[in-house]
Amino acid sequence: MQVLGIFSIITGLAAQLWPTWLALAVTLLLSFRFHRRLGLYGHLITTGVGFTGVAICLFWLFTAIFAHVIAPFDPLQQIVTLKNGLPGSVDSASGSAYLLGGDKLARDVFSRMVYGSRIVLAIAPAATGISLLVGSLLGLPAGYYGGRVDAVLSFIANLVLAFPVILLFYLLVTPGIMETAVPFVMAGFFFLFPILFLLVLFYTGYRKQPVKCAVLLLITLAIGGYIYNGLVFDRDPLHLVHLQPNELNIFIAVAFASSPGVFRIVRGLTMDIKTREYVSAARTRGESPWYVMLWEILPNARGPLIVDTCLRIGYTTILLGTLGFFGLGMSPESPDWGTAIKDGSQFLRLYVWPPLVPAMALMSFVLGLNLLADGLREQSLRD
Amino acid sequence: MLKFIAKRIAVMVLTMLCLSMIVFYFVNLEPNLKRLAIFQTEMRASQQDLDNWLTRNGYRDNFFLRYARWIGVAEKQPVIDPATNQPVPRFRFCDESAVPVYSGVLEGDFGCSTAFKTKVSNRLPEALKATGLLMFWVMVVMIPVSLIMGVLAGMREGSKLDRYLSIISIVSTATPEYVSGIVFSVIFATWLKVLNGSAATATSEGITFYNFTLPVITLAIYGIGYIARMTRASMAEVMSSQYIRTARLKGLSFRAVVLRHALRNALIAPFTVIMLQFPWLLSGVVVAEAIFRYQGFGFLLVSAASNNDIDLVLTCGLVSVTVVLITQLISDIGYAYLNPRIRLG
Numbered sequence: 001m002q003v004l005g006i007f008s009i010i011t012g013l014a015a016q017l018w019p020t021w022l023a024l025a026v027t028l029l030l031s032f033r034f035h036r037r038l039g040l041y042g043h044l045i046t047t048g049v050g051f052t053g054v055a056i057c058l059f060w061l062f063t064a065i066f067a068h069v070i071a072p073f074d075p076l077q078q079i080v081t082l083k084n085g086l087p088g089s090v091d092s093a094s095g096s097a098y099l100l101g102g103d104k105l106a107r108d109v110f111s112r113m114v115y116g117s118r119i120v121l122a123i124a125p126a127a128t129g130i131s132l133l134v135g136s137l138l139g140l141p142a143g144y145y146g147g148r149v150d151a152v153l154s155f156i157a158n159l160v161l162a163f164p165v166i167l168l169f170y171l172l173v174t175p176g177i178m179e180t181a182v183p184f185v186m187a188g189f190f191f192l193f194p195i196l197f198l199l200v201l202f203y204t205g206y207r208k209q210p211v212k213c214a215v216l217l218l219i220t221l222a223i224g225g226y227i228y229n230g231l232v233f234d235r236d237p238l239h240l241v242h243l244q245p246n247e248l249n250i251f252i253a254v255a256f257a258s259s260p261g262v263f264r265i266v267r268g269l270t271m272d273i274k275t276r277e278y279v280s281a282a283r284t285r286g287e288s289p290w291y292v293m294l295w296e297i298l299p300n301a302r303g304p305l306i307v308d309t310c311l312r313i314g315y316t317t318i319l320l321g322t323l324g325f326f327g328l329g330m331s332p333e334s335p336d337w338g339t340a341i342k343d344g345s346q347f348l349r350l351y352v353w354p355p356l357v358p359a360m361a362l363m364s365f366v367l368g369l370n371l372l373a374d375g376l377r378e379q380s381l382r383d
Numbered sequence: 384m385l386k387f388i389a390k391r392i393a394v395m396v397l398t399m400l401c402l403s404m405i406v407f408y409f410v411n412l413e414p415n416l417k418r419l420a421i422f423q424t425e426m427r428a429s430q431q432d433l434d435n436w437l438t439r440n441g442y443r444d445n446f447f448l449r450y451a452r453w454i455g456v457a458e459k460q461p462v463i464d465p466a467t468n469q470p471v472p473r474f475r476f477c478d479e480s481a482v483p484v485y486s487g488v489l490e491g492d493f494g495c496s497t498a499f500k501t502k503v504s505n506r507l508p509e510a511l512k513a514t515g516l517l518m519f520w521v522m523v524v525m526i527p528v529s530l531i532m533g534v535l536a537g538m539r540e541g542s543k544l545d546r547y548l549s550i551i552s553i554v555s556t557a558t559p560e561y562v563s564g565i566v567f568s569v570i571f572a573t574w575l576k577v578l579n580g581s582a583a584t585a586t587s588e589g590i591t592f593y594n595f596t597l598p599v600i601t602l603a604i605y606g607i608g609y610i611a612r613m614t615r616a617s618m619a620e621v622m623s624s625q626y627i628r629t630a631r632l633k634g635l636s637f638r639a640v641v642l643r644h645a646l647r648n649a650l651i652a653p654f655t656v657i658m659l660q661f662p663w664l665l666s667g668v669v670v671a672e673a674i675f676r677y678q679g680f681g682f683l684l685v686s687a688a689s690n691n692d693i694d695l696v697l698t699c700g701l702v703s704v705t706v707v708l709i710t711q712l713i714s715d716i717g718y719a720y721l722n723p724r725i726r727l728g
Contacts (some may be wrong), residue, residue, distance in 0.1 A: 063666065083687050155394075159401055161709070164703045166666040170688040170696070176414030318559040325561045325670065326685070341561055345674060349580060358563040367557035374459060 004088030004097055005062040012088075012099050013110070019066035024058055030301035043379050055366025061360075063114060064121040072096055075335040078106040084351045099309075101353035103344060104326025109357050112335040116358060117337040120365070123247075124316040126256040129315075133193045135262025136253070137200075140264070143270025154267070157260035165319065166258055166326070172253045173329040183249045184211060188232045189254055195224035204291040250329040254319050257314055265308050269301040276300075303380040310373035314366040321362050337362045384719070391715055395708050402658050405698035406452050410693050418691045422497065423474070440473045455487020455696065456543060488701065494694030498686050504697050508545060511702070513586060514668055514679035517598060520590075521664065525603040525610065526657060532607070533653065535613020538641055540619045553609030560667045564601040564674040571691040582677040588717065598675045602667050606660050611652055617652040619644045635663070651721045658714030662707045663692070 014021070024327070026043070031054075035042035062068060062334035073079075081090050081099065087100035101112040142153040161166075177183060198220045206213040230241025231248070243251070274281065274297060282296050323336020324330050337358035344355025420433040420442075437443050440462055441452075461481050470481040486492040493503035495648035497702035536548040558566075568704040569602070572580030575632035579594040588594075621627065622645055630640045669681035681698070 063451045077462075109575060111522070155398070159405075162398060162402060162664040164662050164669075164707065166669045166685070167700055167703055169683070171409040171700075174688075175413075176418065177412065182409075182412070183594055265411075314557065321559060321561060322666070322670065326673075336563070339566060345561075345565060346570055348565065349573055352573055355565045356569055359565045363558055363562045363566075365555060366537055366559075370553045370557050374549070376433045 002090040002092070003086055004086075004099075009088045009097075009099055012097065016070055016072060016099065017063070017089070019069050020059060020062040023062040023066070024055065025338050026059055028055065030339040031260040037148065040376070040379060044372075044375050047375055047378065049371050050379070053368050053370070053372030053375050056364060057372055060117055060121060060365045061306055067114045067118050071114040072099070073108040073111040075115040076107065076333060078110075079097075079108075080106050082108075084347075087353055100357050101351070103340070103354040104347060104351070109354050111338075112340055113337070113357050113361050116244055116337045116340060117365075119334065120317055120320060120362070123251060123254065124320055125252055126315050127320075128258065128309060128313045128316045129194065130190055130251075130255040131259040131262050131312070133197050134190060134259045135264075136266045136298065137193055137197055138259075138268025139263040140270050140297065141289075141308075143267040144274055144289060146271070146296070150267070153263070156304075157263045160256070160260045164376065165323065168257055169253055169319075169323055169326070169328050172256070173249050173323060176244050181243070182188055183252055184232060186249055186252045186256065188254055191228050191231055195220060195228060197288075198224065200290055201294050204288055205295055226260070246329050246331065248322070249255060252324070252331070256318055258316055261312065261315075265299065265304065269304060270297050273297045273300050296311045296329065297353035307373045307377045307380070310376065312370050314373075317362065317366055317369075387719060388716055391712055393556050395712055398598065399704060399711040402704045404450060404694070406697060406704070407453060408446070409450070410696050411446075411567055415691055415693065417517065418545075419497070420695060421684035423690070439463075452488075453487050455485055455489075455492070457485070458483040459486050459543040470651065474500075477502050488698075491648070492577075494682045496692050496695040498690035498692040498695060503695050506695075507698060510541075510599060510611045510678065510680045510683045513677065514589065514672075515673075517595075517602070517668065517677065517679060518664060519588070520595065520599045521606075524599055525606050525725070528651060529607040529610035530614055530650070532582065532611040534646065536611065536620050536648065537615040537618025537649065540622065540643075549615070552615075553610045555604050556612070557608075558604055558606060560601055560675065560705035563604045564608070564671060567597050567601055568621075568674070580671075581673070582675040586678045592610070598671045598677055600666065601674070602671050605667060606664065610656055610660065611658040614649065614653045618649040621649040651718065654721060655714045658710045665703050665706060 031038065031042070031045050035045060041054075045054055057334040079093075079098075079102070082089050082091055082098050082102040083106035084104055085098050085106075086100040088097055088099060089102065090097045098108045098110065100108075100113070103109055103112070131354055138153055138157075142150040172183075199217060202213060202220065206216060226236070230236030231243055234242065235246075236242060263287075270293070274292075278300075279292055279296055283290050287296075314328050320336070321338035321341065324334070324336050324340070325342045327339070327342055330336055330339045339354045341356040341362075344351070344353075344358070391585040394629050403672040415436055417433060420436045421428065424432055424436050424450050434443075441460060448457055452459050458552040459480070460483050462473055463481060464471045466506070470479075474495045474497060480486065485635065491504065493507065495501075496503045496506060499506055508585075532552065538543040539545060566727075568580040580597060582590075582594050582598050585591075622641075627640060627645055630644050631637070632689050635644075665680075668679065669684055671677070672679050672681035673685060680702070683695065686692070689700055
């Protein structure tokens with residue numbers, strides 16, 4: 001069997017990734033051209049750490065978007081002669097190569113890694129977003145009111161934090177649990193938060209403009225209700241919004257595990273910010289507590305929150321990988337990175353590439369997010 | 384101080400009660416019970432047989448009664464075989480008392496493991512010992528390395544050394560155990576062949592540098608970055624404070640200032656962080672033990688959970704929750720004790 005040299009493999013990989021390079025180049029050139037007008041982001045990309053972080057994150061974003069163009073093979077396609085093949089093994093029938101080798105089921109490691117980025121980049125940021133909303137909507141009143149509200153909410157958050165993540169996953173993400181109502185009840189609870197958040201936000205913000213307020217509330221209810229119906233009950237009449245039960249289960253478990261962390265941060269920030277003058281001013285104007293929380297405190301907590309969100313997306317990615325690594329929730333042939341690492345680690349001594357490639361992918365993505373967070377933190381300290 | 388400790392302990396007991404009840408609820412969900420019944424009766428049992436088995440063995444009793452029995456504050460009833468009218472044990476590999484007794488966690492009875500076909504208490508101590516050993520070595524590596532890194536970086540904020548060490552910490556916090564485990568095995572076991580990629584021999588032949596290094600550094604690496612960053616922040620804060628400037632101005636050498644004045648105050652915050660690393664380490668241990676085939680607590684948890692071993696999962700859950708809560712308690716009390724502003728205030 002013909003095997004390509006290292007040089008051909010590298011050029012081959014670079015060539016396969018052309019849509020990513022193109023999109024990356026265009027985005028970064030435009031960013032540099034207009035960086036004076038781009039505010040925080042413009043400042044960020046002029047620093048070394050921030051630029052590296054942005055570049056790595058954009059790289060994975062574009063790879064995920066253009067996965068179907070980049071991947072030379074289907075993630076499930078098997079070419080039997082290339083089973084456990086070395087990097088650069090050429091399929092004699094089609095003439096194209098497994099650039100990073102084949103796995104134990106003779107699938108292309110590179111293509112699976114590329115398609116895996118889609119799963120990771122779809123679930124991790126979305127789950128972080130949900131946990132951000134849940135954490136904020138519970139952390140704000142806990143920090144603002146203090147007292148009994150704080151005691152009860154903090155106690156619940158500490159309950160979740162005292163669970164070792166892995167035990168939580170073994171209890172929450174099992175095939176058996178899909179037969180019970182537990183994941184759906186939890187999904188129903190968690191997906192309620194985005195709708196609630198927007199409703200409270202619009203109601204408190206535009207109370208004095210009844211028409212605009214009513215329109216916004218109705219739009220939120222209509223769109224939110226439609227998506228909610230599709231996600232939680234899987235009863236979308238048009239079949240646009242749809243999640244497999246196991247995907248829903250993973251999503252909820254990950255969001256559940258990272259919500260208490262957000263809660264703690266938002267609570268701490270709120271306790272700090274509520275002593276500022278502009279909060280007292282808003283209170284003196286007679287604004288409602290929820291107006292103060294959502295329109296005065298939350299926007300002023302955005303700096304640390306953005307930094308934390310970047311770190312948290314990385315943490316969520318790690319959690320997702322943990323789920324895949326223990327074979328929880330994901331379907332066995334799923335190309336996500338955690339599952340690929342688990343599959344490959346069984347034959348690690350013999351075949352290095354199948355687990356190493358997704359492992360490096362996961363690490364580089366999390367690293368990019370951490371660098372981004374670090375750059376953002378430095379920027380916010382400078383201002 | 385005593386009042387503070389008493390209050391913390393009260394909260395801890397309440398938390399433990401809630402958590403154990405949650406674990407108990409999830410482990411005893413209907414699908415799990417059904418799988419247990421299918422496994423314990425013969426394969427072609429009908430739904431009726433399964434229900435009978437569950438009812439006879441007390442799995443259909445009231446949830447709180449069963450929880451109380453497991454804890455050991457309600458009596459466990461012996462199972463009576465309807466054919467012979469004699470008491471029989473629930474599982475043939477564990478004996479049970481023939482008369483009602485208080486026999487739960489509080490009395491030291493953790494139940495019966497269906498996966499290992501023995502009493503849980505026969506397996507648990509050695510597993511905990513093995514994991515304790517691993518944790519000990521992880522701490523021995525992790526704490527000095529991360530503290531030195533953090534102090535060196537925070538000592539001169541913004542220096543070249545600071546920047547290099549920051550990058551190293553960022554990389555290490557981006558490397559979960561299942562990634563570092565794979566990468567280290569590939570480099571040191573497969574390519575260089577200097578270390579053993581499996582710690583399976585550590586259980587039988589004792590630990591050596593050859594078989595134990597990889598799991599230890601795999602586990603340590605994720606924590607190092609985090610603790611180092613916390614130490615750095617704390618150190619940098621102390622170094623910019625008034626009394627350090629005073630010490631410098633009165634002519635003390637930089638070395639003496641760092642060692643005698645800064646270090647002691649800078650190490651209070653990392654102490655808390657190190658203690659709070661335990662929950663994460665517990666999860667990490669499960670991953671590392673799976674990668675390196677080391678038979679400790681993590682191995683027990685994974686085999687219990689994947690084999691639907693109800694009593695063993697409950698025990699593992701209880702143990703890990705207890706460890707987490709106790710470390711939290713120590714970190715709270717220790718922080719209050721170490722920090723004069725809280726102790727005297």
